[in-house]
């Protein structure tokens with residue numbers, strides 16, 4: 464039975480929104496299966512940190528679980544706690560949840576209560592988890608992270624050496640996974656990829672036997688040498704191109720439509736927006752859209768970004784404001800640009816990567832910056 468009241472309030476919310484963010488769960492699931500196909504027999508974990516790259520972990524994680532994901536990675540422990548609830552509600556309490564940021568002092572009980580698996584990033588972290596296992600009187604699961612070239616998180620070479628020389632430091636720790644992270648995976652010709660591979664193999668040889676996990680989205684496309692026993696697919700699941708030098712093998716997950724608030728003609732030599740950074744060359748039609756930098760439409764897109772109306776690109780002119788942006792729609796027939804209508808800010812003809820390029824950033828940042836004022840619509844199962 465349709466629920467007319469729900470329907471009506473949904474429609475009302477859509478009618479009020481300055482922008483509509485449509486997230487295609489089928490496309491995301493399809494992207495998960497695409498990574499699995501690339502990996503052949505190696506399983507793929509789903510990286511859902513930062514609220515599934517801004518798209519909503521409550522909807523995306525169950526979609527990946529239904530598509531076959533049995534392991535998930537989050538950033539901080541709070542995200543793990545949230546994901547535990549999401550997966551339990553979806554009947555997927557058996558999935559593994561790895562916490563990339565490791566175990567901070569005092570958070571050990573959270574890991575046990577929510578069956579989270581810490582990624583141990585230093586000897587101090589290893590010691591903390593060993594003590595937790597000792598206090599629990601039972602082995603506790605963990606992943607070990609070795610740093611092979613990021614110099615960010617993970618055990619540096621000397622700490623790997625200490626673990627190799629003093630294996631007792633891992634007493635009570637059930638090492639489920641040994642991970643490392645690639646710095647330049649989206650550049651297949653970068654020599655650092657092969658160097659990291661060599662360093663990772665050397666570290667594995669020194670550590671207890673455990674499944675190994677190296678590749679992120681782009682790493683998956685570097686070929687089977689990088690696949691090991693588990694991959695960690697992130698941004699590609701959400702439609703960003705993991706192979707920037709080649710056509711995008713992933714499906715677009717996001718469509719962002721901005722509402723047309725006003726359309727006006729301005730006289731030649733009038734300026735547009737803060738700082739008067741754009742001056743009309745002739746009579747110009749300006750459409751004002753109800754999306755601004757507070758919604759994650761970055762100010763860097765001022766005078767650089769493009770939107771699409773009925774398949775035609777129109778430029779952002781003037782500075783992006785907090786709640787609005789302005790487009791030069793002079794070239795479009797009047798009937799196609801009407802207040803109340805929509806333009807595509809991200810869509811089939813202008814994808815996340817294209818917008819990121821215009822903003823001088825990466826698709827990751829565009830997605831995770833998407834604000835909370837949009838009316839969100841999830842389509843697909």
Ligand SMILES: *Cc1c(COP(=O)(O)O)cnc(C)c1O
Pocket residue numbers: 510512563643644678679680681695696697698699
């Ligand atoms: C974010 C992250 C990933 C996922 O990377 P993508 O490039 O989004 O696929 C994998 N591993 C680690 C350690 C990460 O921080």
